[in-house]
Amino acid sequence: MPKPFDESHAASYDAQFAALAPFRDALHLVTRIALDALPADARILCAGAGTGAELLYLAAAFPGWRFTAVDTSEPMLRRCRARAEAAGVADRCQFHVGTVGDLPGAAGDHDGATALLVSQFLVDRAARQAFFRAIANRLRPGAPLVVADLAAPSLSGGLAALWGRAWLHAGVPAEQVARMPETFAEQVAVLPPDEVAALVAAGGFDAPLRCFQSVLIHGWVARRSDGP
Numbered sequence: 001m002p003k004p005f006d007e008s009h010a011a012s013y014d015a016q017f018a019a020l021a022p023f024r025d026a027l028h029l030v031t032r033i034a035l036d037a038l039p040a041d042a043r044i045l046c047a048g049a050g051t052g053a054e055l056l057y058l059a060a061a062f063p064g065w066r067f068t069a070v071d072t073s074e075p076m077l078r079r080c081r082a083r084a085e086a087a088g089v090a091d092r093c094q095f096h097v098g099t100v101g102d103l104p105g106a107a108g109d110h111d112g113a114t115a116l117l118v119s120q121f122l123v124d125r126a127a128r129q130a131f132f133r134a135i136a137n138r139l140r141p142g143a144p145l146v147v148a149d150l151a152a153p154s155l156s157g158g159l160a161a162l163w164g165r166a167w168l169h170a171g172v173p174a175e176q177v178a179r180m181p182e183t184f185a186e187q188v189a190v191l192p193p194d195e196v197a198a199l200v201a202a203g204g205f206d207a208p209l210r211c212f213q214s215v216l217i218h219g220w221v222a223r224r225s226d227g228p
Contacts, residue, residue, distance in 0.1 A: 019170035042111035048118030052080035100134040132203025148219035
């Protein structure tokens with residue numbers, strides 16, 4: 001099995017989700033709405049930026065915003081940079097291979113953040129909470145975070161079945177779809193939505209507001225708490 005988010009994965013990542021693009025587009029629209037009250041010169045942290053989908057969307061919508069794109073996968077972030085250069089927005093971007101925790105800079109130096117379909121890959125709950133804590137540390141008090149992750153009460157319920165049918169629609173082989181519950185159990189922490197929200201809050205945010213759902217994809221907006 002190829003290493004997750006390696007060179008081949010980065011090259012095929014965007015095409016892989018093309019058939020399910022309406023899910024992505026709806027999430028990006030909600031993200032824009034949740035962040036659109038930020039200043040015209042806001043600095044946005046994209047935690048787990050991947051190939052840059054939300055960065056490019058937000059950069060086009062808000063021409064004065066600056067972005068910090070962080071990802072642990074160098075191939076994914078390299079593609080993000082290339083796409084930003086092609087779109088003419090790379091001069092507004094900083095690219096960091098690594099984690100938010102080792103990102104150079106100061107606490108509270110961002111006005112908002114996104115973490116879309118990222119924390120679900122942290123199967124250890126303490127590591128997942130620490131991920132949100134690191135984001136909170138880089139936000140000014142009251143700054144918004146838009147977070148989305150796969151979530152469900154059960155991997156054997158109706159939502160999981162619909163999710164499998166969505167991937168069949170996207171052209172994924174049936175045998176691969178049939179293995180998804182097993183893959184999730186090993187590699188993706190699909191928790192009940194309330195548990196995901198609790199992890200966000202424990203990371204230094206006020207109670208998250210559920211603002212999005214598309215089958216298994218759940219989204220919240222949360223604000224950096226005033227406390228330490």
